[in-house]
Amino acid sequence: MYIETGATGIKQKPDRKGLVLSNLYVKKILGLLMLGLSASLMADEYPDRVVLKNGDELRCEVKNLTKGILTLETDYSDSDFKIEWDKVRGINSSTMFSLTLKDGSRIQASLNSTAEDSVNLLDQNGQLRRVHLDMVVGMQKIQSGFWERLKASVDLGFSYAKNNNLSQYNARVNLGYRAEMWFTEVTYSEVRSSQDNVENVFRSESKINYVYLLPSDWYATSQINFLSNTEQSLDLRSTLKLGLGKFIIHTNQMYWGLGAGLAYNQEQFAGSELNDRSSSEAYLGSDLNLFDTGDLTLHATATLYPSLTESERVRFDGSLDLKYDLPLDFYIGLGFSINYDNQPAVVDGVRGAETDYVTQLNFGWEL
Secondary structure, eight states: OEEEEETTEEEEEOOHHHHHHHHHHHHHHHHHHHHHHHHHHHHHHSOEEEEETTSOEEEEEEEEEETTEEEEEOTTOSSOEEEEGGGEEEEEEEEEEEEEETTSOEEEEEEEOOSTTEEEEEETTSOEEEEEGGGEEEEEETTOOHHHHEEEEEEEEEEEETGGGEEEEEEEEEEEEEOSSEEEEEEEEEEEEEETTEEEEEEEEEEEEEEEEOGGGEEEEEEEEEEEETTTTEEEEEEEEEEEEEEEEEOSSEEEEEEEEEEEEEEEESSOGGGOEEEEEEEEEEEEEEEEETTEEEEEEEEEEEBSSSTTOEEEEEEEEEEEEOGGGEEEEEEEEEEEESSOOEETTEEOOSEEEEEEEEEEEEO
């Protein structure tokens, strides 16, 4: 400061340079405090750490691992962040997860990586187990919310030709929910075609599937299938299935399961109720899912139904679905379904077709 003399006496004026320096010190201190507070809040909100093989480290909240994809929540992304599991070098989370391992075992544990490509699993009893990251094929937060467990997709297709006013419409809807020890899936597909001077073509197929997971990659399953189509004069075919299956292969790239059980089949046909019939059947099924092939996924099912109450009758249902992922959760899908019956019903003196199939090319979006 400096001193100024005048008629009224002596006055002291502040040193502007000193004030400026003091303000800078205060701002630095406040900035450091805010930085420390924000870091503390971020650590609380995103307590998990994921290290990638390229050296990147992510502060995040780990949500789940499904079909080779690790889902995270970060502070720099409005939507969930997804990483291929084989790109992960280490993971640390004190959260308890329901984990599925490649050998079919299921445990509840937290995760702590102390070495590259491996992780220590600490269960609720304090027991420690060290495994390679490739051994972990499924991960679900024990207290995860409803929306984190839900998966849905919708795809549509439409075409129109001026010749004979030919119009075709198809739609496919999939809805799935996964809990710690079970999952359920609901699917629906429909195809309609109409043109002048030709009978309309209609086909719809839906399925409600419930699977309960058992030790050593075994599972119990129950399923209800509904089918209607004009090709086989089917107003409605309802099939209830109960069975047991096992995952022969279960990795972060694919799974393949085989199952067997009993089925009850009830059929209603167009025309007279005299054509309606029911039967008891056995079934043998196969379910193959490839999901770590880049942006392409494949799902194929095949089920054989030898009848137990109708002599030499055999049915077969099969499906093949290909999906290519696009940005913003959109995709292009190709679906194929086939139904075979070596003893189709005779309606109004006309024997129905043994085989009915449909191919669909759609554009869709998934949740």
